[in-house]
Amino acid sequence: MTELETFRTETRVWLEENCPEEMRGSTRGEEDICWGGLRWEFRSEAQKTWLQRMASKGWTVPAWPQEYGGGGLSKDEVKILKEEMRAIKARSPLESFGIWMLGPALLKYGAHEQKLHFLRPIARGEIRWCQGYSEPNAGSDLASLQCKCEDKGDHWLVNGQKIWTSYADESDWIFVLVRTDSTATKHNGISFILVDMSAPGVSTKPIKLISGKSPFCETFFDDVKTPKEHSVGVSAVVGEINRGWDVAKYLLTHEREMISAGGGGLFGGRGLGEVAAQDVGLENGRLADPILRAKIAQAEIDGWAFLLTLERMKDEAKSGQGVGANSSMLKYYGTEFNKRRFELMMDSGGSDSLEWEGERSEDGKLARSWLRTKGNSIEGGTSEVQLNIIAKRILDLPNA
Amino acid sequence: MPLVLTEEQEMLRDAARGFLDEKAPVSALRKLRDSDDATGFDRDLWKEMAEMGWAGILVEEEYGGADFGFVGAGILSEEMGRTLTASPFLSTSILAATALKKIAASSQKEEHLPKLAAGATLYALAVDEGRKHAPSKTALFAEKAGNGFKLSGAKTFVADGHVADKIIVAARTAGAPGEEAGLTLFLIDASAKGLTSNRTIMVDNRNAARIEFDAVEATGGDVLGEVDGGYLALEGVLNAGRAGLAAEMSGASQQAFSMTLDYLRERKQFGQSLGSFQALQHRAAHLYSEIEMMKSAILKALQDLDAHYGMAGPICTLAKAKAGEVAKLAAIEAVQLHGGIGMTDEFDIGFYLKRIRVAQEMFGDSAFHADRLAQMRGY
Ligand SMILES: Cc1cc2nc3c(=O)[nH]c(=O)nc-3n(C[C@H](O)[C@H](O)[C@H](O)COP(=O)(O)OP(=O)(O)OC[C@H]3O[C@@H](n4cnc5c(N)ncnc54)[C@H](O)[C@@H]3O)c2cc1C
Numbered sequence: 001m002t003e004l005e006t007f008r009t010e011t012r013v014w015l016e017e018n019c020p021e022e023m024r025g026s027t028r029g030e031e032d033i034c035w036g037g038l039r040w041e042f043r044s045e046a047q048k049t050w051l052q053r054m055a056s057k058g059w060t061v062p063a064w065p066q067e068y069g070g071g072g073l074s075k076d077e078v079k080i081l082k083e084e085m086r087a088i089k090a091r092s093p094l095e096s097f098g099i100w101m102l103g104p105a106l107l108k109y110g111a112h113e114q115k116l117h118f119l120r121p122i123a124r125g126e127i128r129w130c131q132g133y134s135e136p137n138a139g140s141d142l143a144s145l146q147c148k149c150e151d152k153g154d155h156w157l158v159n160g161q162k163i164w165t166s167y168a169d170e171s172d173w174i175f176v177l178v179r180t181d182s183t184a185t186k187h188n189g190i191s192f193i194l195v196d197m198s199a200p201g202v203s204t205k206p207i208k209l210i211s212g213k214s215p216f217c218e219t220f221f222d223d224v225k226t227p228k229e230h231s232v233g234v235s236a237v238v239g240e241i242n243r244g245w246d247v248a249k250y251l252l253t254h255e256r257e258m259i260s261a262g263g264g265g266l267f268g269g270r271g272l273g274e275v276a277a278q279d280v281g282l283e284n285g286r287l288a289d290p291i292l293r294a295k296i297a298q299a300e301i302d303g304w305a306f307l308l309t310l311e312r313m314k315d316e317a318k319s320g321q322g323v324g325a326n327s328s329m330l331k332y333y334g335t336e337f338n339k340r341r342f343e344l345m346m347d348s349g350g351s352d353s354l355e356w357e358g359e360r361s362e363d364g365k366l367a368r369s370w371l372r373t374k375g376n377s378i379e380g381g382t383s384e385v386q387l388n389i390i391a392k393r394i395l396d397l398p399n400a
Numbered sequence: 401m402p403l404v405l406t407e408e409q410e411m412l413r414d415a416a417r418g419f420l421d422e423k424a425p426v427s428a429l430r431k432l433r434d435s436d437d438a439t440g441f442d443r444d445l446w447k448e449m450a451e452m453g454w455a456g457i458l459v460e461e462e463y464g465g466a467d468f469g470f471v472g473a474g475i476l477s478e479e480m481g482r483t484l485t486a487s488p489f490l491s492t493s494i495l496a497a498t499a500l501k502k503i504a505a506s507s508q509k510e511e512h513l514p515k516l517a518a519g520a521t522l523y524a525l526a527v528d529e530g531r532k533h534a535p536s537k538t539a540l541f542a543e544k545a546g547n548g549f550k551l552s553g554a555k556t557f558v559a560d561g562h563v564a565d566k567i568i569v570a571a572r573t574a575g576a577p578g579e580e581a582g583l584t585l586f587l588i589d590a591s592a593k594g595l596t597s598n599r600t601i602m603v604d605n606r607n608a609a610r611i612e613f614d615a616v617e618a619t620g621g622d623v624l625g626e627v628d629g630g631y632l633a634l635e636g637v638l639n640a641g642r643a644g645l646a647a648e649m650s651g652a653s654q655q656a657f658s659m660t661l662d663y664l665r666e667r668k669q670f671g672q673s674l675g676s677f678q679a680l681q682h683r684a685a686h687l688y689s690e691i692e693m694m695k696s697a698i699l700k701a702l703q704d705l706d707a708h709y710g711m712a713g714p715i716c717t718l719a720k721a722k723a724g725e726v727a728k729l730a731a732i733e734a735v736q737l738h739g740g741i742g743m744t745d746e747f748d749i750g751f752y753l754k755r756i757r758v759a760q761e762m763f764g765d766s767a768f769h770a771d772r773l774a775q776m777r778g779y
Pocket of ligand 1: 131132133134138139141163164165167376378379380381382383388
């Protein structure tokens with residue numbers, strides 16, 4: 001047996017023994033996701049056990065080095081672990097912005113002490129992070145951000161406002177893009193700083209979405225003092241001061257890759273054809289609505305090709321590295337596809353899909369999910385912004 | 401298996417690209433067209449390709465082939481798509497080679513495969529009879545006569561049908577048109593009595609033919625595979641052809657796209673390069689994304705043909721469906737973004753539009769394959 005085959009067998013046995021029965025079966029939605037954090041209330045004993053067992057192997061973040069709480073697995077081993085988890089329908093033990101975004105950025109730009117200090121609590125699901133990038137006047141043009149951060153000798157003083165901060169009201173820490181030099185050109189005066197949200201002066205205010213839920217907030221910083229070092233040798237700033245834009249951009253490629261890989265449940269649920277067959281019914285073995293059938297078939301073609309592209313891009317990427325600028329392509333295509341998928345599910349569901357409350361519709365589950373997908377092509381940088389990036393960074397087309 | 405080329409496969413691709421750029425650029429196709437060449441391809445070039453092992457790319461080494469698998473064949477198709485190289489590669493080296501390899505009796509293999517791999521004998525696959533691809537609608541009838549058969553009917557859109565030495569023909573030996581059961585594949589000599597082949601010059605200046613069968617005699621030894629049970633075997637061969645065509649379309653799309661990007665960078669209007677206009681950047685970026693989707697589907701189809709030939713139907717359908725849509729988009733955008741010059745015969749882009757149109761239609765357009773995928777998935 002090759003080493004990889006041995007790894008597969010051992011993994012299979014371990015998962016079989018350690019994955020609680022309740023943690024198998026596809027995630028139905030947000031309610032089944034474990035986000036972790038200081039204030040996390042486990043949905044069940046099984047959810048807690050599963051997280052602890054996976055964290056003890058480092059498999060909540062299988063590719064991270066072991067010294068930082070990861071599994072130290074190679075690219076091939078990670079792929080095998082994912083395949084074996086899928087085979088028994090094991091749920092992901094932990095999802096978080098720490099895993100998707102901050103972790104990769106720290107691994108690349110962080111100092112060893114920062115990694116030791118921050119990565120392990122992420123891997124174990126102990127600290128929940130949120131992302132303080134967007135501001136009321138800095139959205140697509142993120143680099144025009146104004147949140148101010150002053151050097152006060154032994155600490156930083158942060159003043160300003162962030163917006164659309166997902167889960168800010170449930171998070172413990174926030175990674176924030178701040179302006180540390182207001183005289184430099186816009187990309188050159190930005191720093192990437194880590195702030196404890198329990199510090200005086202940090203406050204959040206939930207914003208209600210069109211789906212009726214409030215997963216994101218306005219976040220305010222009023223004279224927030226952040227120590228220069230969170231612990232001995234652990235700087236609050238990641239990377240160099242005033243060079244935070246590099247960290248920010250790198251983090252975004254991981255965020256985009258994560259969104260397109262379905263980190264947010266992008267491809268959860270049944271296939272479109274299956275849903276429509278139940279909703280609309282078949283006539284002579286074909287969907288009763290021929291035009292819907294054609295649209296669904298086209299969408300399934302694009303969706304399948306997309307999933308293969310995700311796989312190919314990962315296979316092409318060098319071990320331990322992301323897919324780079326192609327994250328923009330995947331993000332653009334995946335999120336536009338997901339919007340299309342939900343439009344088709346709404347078409348297929350007809351008036352039933354419009355129900356907003358009541359048991360029959362699980363309180364408008366489909367309608368609310370459909371509305372939520374509209375944000376897929378906005379969060380993490382809009383589709384238009386992704387197309388701009390592809391044009392410039394991949395296709396090398398000139399600036400205006 | 402990772403969705404990437406192996407080192408060996410990459411070497412094949414690089415070698416093919418170098419060879420084709422030198423020996424068979426688009427200007428070669430233009431020359432064939434302008435000289436009204438009767439074969440429609442360059443026999444000397446084909447000979448060279450055969451010497452490099454391309455003709456027998458799928459054929460096992462014991463029969464003199466290179467045995468490089470479907471991924472290897474797809475790589476060559478893709479590269480020939482870039483340069484729009486006219487050759488009997490699809491009909492002989494993919495379709496006939498697959499049929500012989502997968503279905504033929506060992507005596508048939510011994511007889512045909514070495515000649516095929518040497519590039520000495522040319523083959524064609526005759527399936528369709530109407531204007532749209534529909535293998536189950538085969539009506540050409542093979543009537544039992546003594547120990548053999550007599551074939552009567554007509555085939556159309558037979559790639560390389562006018563130059564082929566041998567024709568693999570799908571015939572009905574039982575059942576009615578529309579039924580999958582009752583098909584039989586025959587391997588017929590192109591010089592057989594009663595067989596007439598007429599070259600149909602197509603919009604892409606490549607080779608196709610209409611072939612009429614008037615009581616053409618065949619013996620039991622001319623049957624490929626099972627009598628009446630040829631449908632599945634035919635599907636396998638068609639799947640290989642679909643994946644190969646998709647790869648060719650991918651190569652053509654990538655080349656047309658790359659020419660378009662060059663033009664967007666160079667051409668100036670309103671005092672700036674065309675490529676700096678966001679409306680065009682977004683179209684280019686979208687097309688880039690679609691081309692990447694197409695490439696993934698095709699590579700997976702080729703890999704699956706190698707790894708699980710009998711189960712590769714759905715993925716080959718995906719590849720051809722996706723290629724049909726994306727290559728069309730690439731060709732249309734290429735012409736539009738070149739402006740007036742894209743409409744001129746002197747400029748090459750039109751050749752890409754034309755070839756892609758023909759390849760789109762062959763062995764099922766994207767509507768055919770979308771329908772097929774829906775059926776496979778039970779809706
Ligand atoms: C569900 C959701 C969750 C989010 N979570 C977070 C989070 O956790 N943390 C965080 O910091 N932010 C978060 N965001 C914010 C998100 O990153 C921004 O909304 C996004 O970057 C767009 O900025 P904007 O809303 O200001 O829109 P604008 O930038 O004002 O854009 C409006 C429209 O103009 C288009 N446009 C803008 N510039 C250009 C251009 N140059 N070329 C072409 N078109 C252009 C855009 O594509 C868009 O269609 C979230 C957003 C959503 C919807």
